[in-house]
Amino acid sequence: MLFWILVAALTAALAVILLYPLLRGAKAADNIRAGETAVYRDQLRELDRDLDGGLITPEEADYARAEIGRRLIGVSADEPAETPKPARHHRFTEAFVLLLLPVLGLCLYLTTGRPDLPSQPLEARLENPGNDVAVLITKAERHLAEKPDDGKGWDVLAPIYFRTMRVNDAQVAYRNAIRLLGPSPVRLDGLAETLMAVSDGVVTEEARKVLEQSLTLEPDNPRARFYIALGMEQAGRPDEARQAFEALAKQSPADAPWLPLVNQHIAMNGGAPAGTNPAAPGANPAAPGANPAAPGNPTQQDVAAAETMNAGDRQQMIRGMVESLDAKLSEDPNNFEGWMRLVRSYAVLNDKDRAAGALKRGLAAFPPPGEQGRQLLALARELGIATEGATQ
Numbered sequence: 182m183l184f185w186i187l188v189a190a191l192t193a194a195l196a197v198i199l200l201y202p203l204l205r206g207a208k209a210a211d212n213i214r215a216g217e218t219a220v221y222r223d224q225l226r227e228l229d230r231d232l233d234g235g236l237i238t239p240e241e242a243d244y245a246r247a248e249i250g251r252r253l254i255g256v257s258a259d260e261p262a263e264t265p266k267p268a269r270h271h272r273f274t275e276a277f278v279l280l281l282l283p284v285l286g287l288c289l290y291l292t293t294g295r296p297d298l299p300s301q302p303l304e305a306r307l308e309n310p311g312n313d314v315a316v317l318i319t320k321a322e323r324h325l326a327e328k329p330d331d332g333k334g335w336d337v338l339a340p341i342y343f344r345t346m347r348v349n350d351a352q353v354a355y356r357n358a359i360r361l362l363g364p365s366p367v368r369l370d371g372l373a374e375t376l377m378a379v380s381d382g383v384v385t386e387e388a389r390k391v392l393e394q395s396l397t398l399e400p401d402n403p404r405a406r407f408y409i410a411l412g413m414e415q416a417g418r419p420d421e422a423r424q425a426f427e428a429l430a431k432q433s434p435a436d437a438p439w440l441p442l443v444n445q446h447i448a449m450n451g452g453a454p455a456g457t458n459p460a461a462p463g464a465n466p467a468a469p470g471a472n473p474a475a476p477g478n479p480t481q482q483d484v485a486a487a488e489t490m491n492a493g494d495r496q497q498m499i500r501g502m503v504e505s506l507d508a509k510l511s512e513d514p515n516n517f518e519g520w521m522r523l524v525r526s527y528a529v530l531n532d533k534d535r536a537a538g539a540l541k542r543g544l545a546a547f548p549p550p551g552e553q554g555r556q557l558l559a560l561a562r563e564l565g566i567a568t569e570g571a572t573q
Contacts, residue, residue, distance in 0.1 A: 382565010
């Protein structure tokens with residue numbers, strides 16, 4: 182009931198605001214003319230006082246009186262000769278404002294709204310949050326405010342903070358989970374990714390130490406090994422980075438989803454991507470990192486040519502392949518895997534501007550509400566690419 186009372190009050194207030202200029206009519210213009218006439222008459226009286234006081238000569242008084250009289254006649258000539266008619270009412274407009282506008286608003290609400298839905302205050306929504314992530318986060322935050330030593334609560338909330346780009350809150354949550362529940366590879370990797378997100382994708386010294394601690398718990402942890410190798414690459418140590426990426430590629434299964442990205446980093450640091458030589462023992466041509474027909478992957482001729490090149494020529498060749506993929510996606514944007522590879526490629530080339538541009542174009546073809554759009558955004562966050570404005 183309170184809702185309908187508020188709606189009625191707001192509708193009445195809006196109608197008054199809209200009708201006020203119509204009801205005033207020509208009264209404002211008449212008031213302006215009357216005001217000008219009063220001003221000129223006051224000037225004539227002031228002129229007589231100045232003449233009586235000897236402040237001006239009779240000639241000056243006659244000249245000024247003639248000028249004021251001319252202006253007064255001009256104002257009087259603008260007044261209507263006949264008795265002004267009553268202000269004409271805008272019947273149709275007034276009826277529209279008073280009747281049709283509220284009716285249209287009510288019909289629109291009944292069509293698009295849910296008048297049958299009972300009111301649900303915040304407390305009720307917290308009791309039954311459904312799939313509302315914001316309400317779920319609020320509920321978890323209230324619980325942790327009352328029980329800050331609930332390690333499982335921090336453990337659940339930390340990755341949610343990270344996915345919603347609340348990286349500073351995610352960092353606090355991961356630290357609390359590690360403090361209360363102890364370190365684990367998943368928690369340490371999450372903390373490291375959060376630290377890198379805070380530093381715009383750079384593997385800082387603190388992040389490197391966290392990743393090394395994760396490797397002590399799980400030596401074959403591919404995520405930690407990848408980020409440590411990435412830190413070597415960012416620090417300007419390409420030989421060490423290539424060796425670390427090659428070791429990760431050797432331990433990875435042939436169908437590992439991260440293998441294409443690892444191969445790109447190997448190529449960026451002067452090595453040959455793992456699994457691209459069909460004659461190599463154990464090579465799997467059907468693997469995603471080895472399929473020459475996959476968008477953005479080198480052909481067998483490219484691999485053979487790369488083996489005879491120096492690091493500079495190989496780098497130039499890789500850049501040419503990336504630009505070729507970019508051109509193909511401009512012609513045919515409905516290639517999700519191609520956009521994923523293009524964003525990765527520009528990221529490993531340290532061309533963040535083009536990576537952000539590729540991300541924006543990819544999201545235009547695969548909007549964020551869809552699963553593929555969310556994967557593109559997740560990849561961008563993983564690679565430290567700014568997502569602000571990419572969805573506009």
